[in-house]
Amino acid sequence: MTFFTLNNCIILGLILFSIGAYGVITRRNLLVVLMSLEIMFNAVNLIFLSFNYFLYYQEGRELGQYFVLLVIAVAAAEAAVGLAILVTIYRNRRNVDSDLLKEMKG
Amino acid sequence: MNYFESIFAILPILILTGTALIILLVEAFIDKHFKNLISLILSVAGLIFSMYYLICGMKTNATEYFGGSYIVDNMGMAFSLIISIVAILVIFVSFHYITKKYKNIGEYYSLILFASAGMISLSLSNDMMTFFISLEVMSIAVYVLAGLHRENLRSNESAVKYLILGAFASAFLLLGIAFIYGATGEMHFGKISKILLNHSSEYTVTLGSTGLLFILIGFLFKIGAVPFQQWVPDVYEGAPMSVTAFMATGVKTAAFAILIRGLITIFQVIETQTLVNILSIITVLTMIVGNFMALIQDNIKRLLAYSGIAHTGYILLGIIASKVTSPNNMDISPILFYLLAYALMNIGAFSVLIGGGSDGKDLETFDDIRGLGYKNRLLGLCMVVFFFSLAGIPSTAGFMGKFFIFKSAIQSQSLLLYGLSIIGILTAIVSVYYYLKIVVYLYLKEEKRVYERQSVKWNYLLINIISLVITLLIGIFPHIGYYILKI
Numbered sequence: 338m339t340f341f342t343l344n345n346c347i348i349l350g351l352i353l354f355s356i357g358a359y360g361v362i363t364r365r366n367l368l369v370v371l372m373s374l375e376i377m378f379n380a381v382n383l384i385f386l387s388f389n390y391f392l393y394y395q396e397g398r399e400l401g402q403y404f405v406l407l408v409i410a411v412a413a414a415e416a417a418v419g420l421a422i423l424v425t426i427y428r429n430r431r432n433v434d435s436d437l438l439k440e441m442k443g
Numbered sequence: 444m445n446y447f448e449s450i451f452a453i454l455p456i457l458i459l460t461g462t463a464l465i466i467l468l469v470e471a472f473i474d475k476h477f478k479n480l481i482s483l484i485l486s487v488a489g490l491i492f493s494m495y496y497l498i499c500g501m502k503t504n505a506t507e508y509f510g511g512s513y514i515v516d517n518m519g520m521a522f523s524l525i526i527s528i529v530a531i532l533v534i535f536v537s538f539h540y541i542t543k544k545y546k547n548i549g550e551y552y553s554l555i556l557f558a559s560a561g562m563i564s565l566s567l568s569n570d571m572m573t574f575f576i577s578l579e580v581m582s583i584a585v586y587v588l589a590g591l592h593r594e595n596l597r598s599n600e601s602a603v604k605y606l607i608l609g610a611f612a613s614a615f616l617l618l619g620i621a622f623i624y625g626a627t628g629e630m631h632f633g634k635i636s637k638i639l640l641n642h643s644s645e646y647t648v649t650l651g652s653t654g655l656l657f658i659l660i661g662f663l664f665k666i667g668a669v670p671f672q673q674w675v676p677d678v679y680e681g682a683p684m685s686v687t688a689f690m691a692t693g694v695k696t697a698a699f700a701i702l703i704r705g706l707i708t709i710f711q712v713i714e715t716q717t718l719v720n721i722l723s724i725i726t727v728l729t730m731i732v733g734n735f736m737a738l739i740q741d742n743i744k745r746l747l748a749y750s751g752i753a754h755t756g757y758i759l760l761g762i763i764a765s766k767v768t769s770p771n772n773m774d775i776s777p778i779l780f781y782l783l784a785y786a787l788m789n790i791g792a793f794s795v796l797i798g799g800g801s802d803g804k805d806l807e808t809f810d811d812i813r814g815l816g817y818k819n820r821l822l823g824l825c826m827v828v829f830f831f832s833l834a835g836i837p838s839t840a841g842f843m844g845k846f847f848i849f850k851s852a853i854q855s856q857s858l859l860l861y862g863l864s865i866i867g868i869l870t871a872i873v874s875v876y877y878y879l880k881i882v883v884y885l886y887l888k889e890e891k892r893v894y895e896r897q898s899v900k901w902n903y904l905l906i907n908i909i910s911l912v913i914t915l916l917i918g919i920f921p922h923i924g925y926y927i928l929k930i
Contacts, residue, residue, distance in 0.1 A: 347625075354618060361611055370607055377614035381621050388625035400630050404572060408617060411579045415613075418583055419606050422590050426599045438600045441677045441745075 346387035353380035367433040378412040449508040455493035459560035462489025463553035470549030482552040511631045514569035521928040522566035522700035529693045530559040537685035538902040558584035566700035571630040589682040601681025608674045612664035619657025626651035632708035639712040665698035669728035679748035688793035692786040730756035734870040764852040777847035784840035788832040791910030795826045798903025816885040817894040825907040834878035839918040
């Protein structure tokens with residue numbers, strides 16, 4: 338199992354994070370943007386877990402794992418609020434396209 | 444540390460959260476005519492209780508609670524005090540405003556209280572976990588508040604922009620925290636900086652400073668400094684007016700609290716000169732972009748958003764000055780004074796804009812405020828004083844704030860800060876133009892038009908007079924301001 342190393346796990350996490358960031362920047366559908374944000378949060382969770390597992394778990398330090406639980410809870414709350422806002426937008430416009438969000442300029 | 448002492452230390456936060464829940468419960472059981480009044484009384488009572496316990500819990504020397512998660516020191520207490528004052532003022536400002544637009548009134552008050560609890564917890568946090576959780580408690584409550592006006596397209600847009608950009612910034616912040624965790628294996632600010640300073644293997648330092656850079660970006664996003672300021676005008680313009688006042692003052696104060704907490708703990712790891720250089724570039728950009736973009740706005744809310752960006756620049760200047768003078772033990776009294784003055788005059792200005800509106804319409808554009816000084820002389824007078832104060836005209840709080848910031852910059856005797864102060868003063872002169880433009884519009888009379896006198900609800904008058912008195916008082920006797928903040 339030489340593939341399962343700290344570096345590879347971090348690189349996987351960073352790739353996922355970049356995919357998420359790319360999605361947030363380029364996607365027009367706000368629902369997909371929210372999904373991309375979830376990918377970013379989960380990529381960070383993966384990085385946390387791999388740091389914790391490879392570097393500190395043997396010494397009995399588990400802080401990183403607890404932090405992941407907090408991040409999951411926060412991401413869920415954020416997704417709930419985000420979806421609620423999208424629902425209100427959909428009711429007003431029948432559409433959740435980010436291109437239409439240009440009421441304010443200047 | 445004794446468990447009960449720890450509970451006592453975070454009692455202000457617990458009281459705020461408890462009151463918010465009680466308001467939600469009570470709302471379900473009372474008649475709808477009394478909902479607004481009872482929610483107002485409950486939330487103000489909760490805030491005053493929490494302020495009382497904040498003042499009781501003040502310690503002369505910093506004490507850590509819950510194994511270092513919370514720190515109670517003068518700085519955190521002063522920031523919490525400003526936040527509580529802001530929350531009380533905002534709640535009074537929104538008293539008549541929200542009944543015009545919303546049905547679920549209890550939600551509004553409890554969200555404001557949740558957000559203030561998050562802010563107070565943010566300014567007392569001393570640990571990555573408490574810091575992240577309090578930041579999100581604050582932000583999520585404010586996302587909802589920004590989108591509270593559900594039928595309004597602009598409010599929707601403001602909420603969704605704030606949510607997506609805020610979550611995007613939080614993700615980068617989290618990545619930074621993850622890197623720092625990887626480098627040190629600790630979450631406590633003090634332990635992190637100790638490990639990064641002592642065990643300087645190349646791996647630890649590289650990973651740690653990358654993480655710190657990401658965290659700095661997250662902080663700068665929250666305070667709205669320039670490369671990360673794009674969200675500020677849109678979010679401020681679309682949100683309901685009272686929420687804009689809350690965001691412009693409360694959220695900014697809390698974000699500065701955690702930025703300064705970071706600078707005196709974890710950011711010590713980065714060499715002071717490097718940090719100062721990065722922050723100087725951002726400060727110059729913030730002051731210039733904020734002031735010059737405000738010149739071309741025709742919406743007053745948007746103008747105040749850009750002026751808020753400019754004020755962020757001046758506060759950052761004060762932070763750089765104290766960082767240069769004493770890198771490890773920053774003297775932040777000028778910054779606190781500036782934040783207090785900024786909060787008072789900004790809430791005052793928003794209160795005039797809300798109170799002067801008629802038929803459920805706020806004053807938003809320059810045409811709306813035309814002749815306001817004739818319709819209601821008191822509101823006109825207050826508005827003039829608040830905008831003089833924002834511009835920094837002597838005998839107002841805004842002038843004293845700017846004076847202390849520039850004084851601390853010049854006393855640090857570094858060439859860089861002389862340059863920054865000159866740019867700051869020049870951009871402040873530019874800012875006088877757009878602030879005075881509003882004052883001119885207040886007293887601009889159209890030909891052959893008689894302005895009817897317009898009455899104003901008591902709560903706007905109350906907030907206006909309180910803000911007016913304190914603005915003038917601490918502008919003329921600045922030591923009273925320092926006494927309020929106990930520094």
